[in-house]
Amino acid sequence: MFTPRLIGRVRSPYTETKKIPKGPGAKHDAEGTLEILPEFEAGLSDIEGFSHLFVLWMFDRSEGFELMGTPPIDNRPHGVFATRSPRRPNPIGLTVVENLRREGPVLHVRGVDMLDGTPILDIKPYLSNIPQESLRRGWLAEAESRANRSGN
């Protein structure tokens, strides 16, 4: 395989996992920064033109993995590849952020859901959407609808 390389760190308002909004209707509008290491700064050239970015990062405060787990939003277990659980065979997280502005090696972004200090692995431009009418959200839609019916 390959040896993962640190390209920078996330600065976020979240210092504890339990403070990150989760569950039905959770809003991810927290602002933070992506601080890229000086030796990778040239790789940010022309990134300003993209409104949204994929950030690939490492779940560095999670240990091991489990193939089935019960997410905070549900009371039923689901396969890890059908969830966003941090306890994955490869502890890689993926977040779509809004690209607000760049100051040299620092990207100011909206929509961080990572812990402060999280290692960044990669940044990619977000290029296109799936047509909204063709999107199905599986067990998550069912869990949300149960939560709404029970008045949560």
Add this chain to the structure above:
Amino acid sequence: MFTPRLIGRVRSPYTETKKIPKGPGAKHDAEGTLEILPEFEAGLSDIEGFSHLFVLWMFDRSEGFELMGTPPIDNRPHGVFATRSPRRPNPIGLTVVENLRREGPVLHVRGVDMLDGTPILDIKPYLSNIPQESLRRGWLAEAESRANRSGN
């Protein structure tokens, strides 16, 4: 950091990079399969309900990285984090595929743009879109509009 773990392989119609559609108007509607190793099959539980999936995979036939490069669609160089170049500090690819059906450890999907045999690192549910009207596509939109004007 962490040691990447192979969770499966992509089966795709593409055996050579040059056969993968690229550039303005490229359509990614090729069908293929994600063959998950038996020991990770339980992690696919309930994945059937999601219409689209993120696949994280490894650019295993690419060597090294360059911070600035000229993509096939343009004649101008851009920073690697503003492109989909395989020559990245961490050789991780990201593809959104349509989830057609599951047969045990095998997911049949549409939209593969990986080479046959590509190592899979992770699969995650695709949950939501960015509002279409707020999406900006930077240099790529400019390059496409130049290509269209020149009649390509």
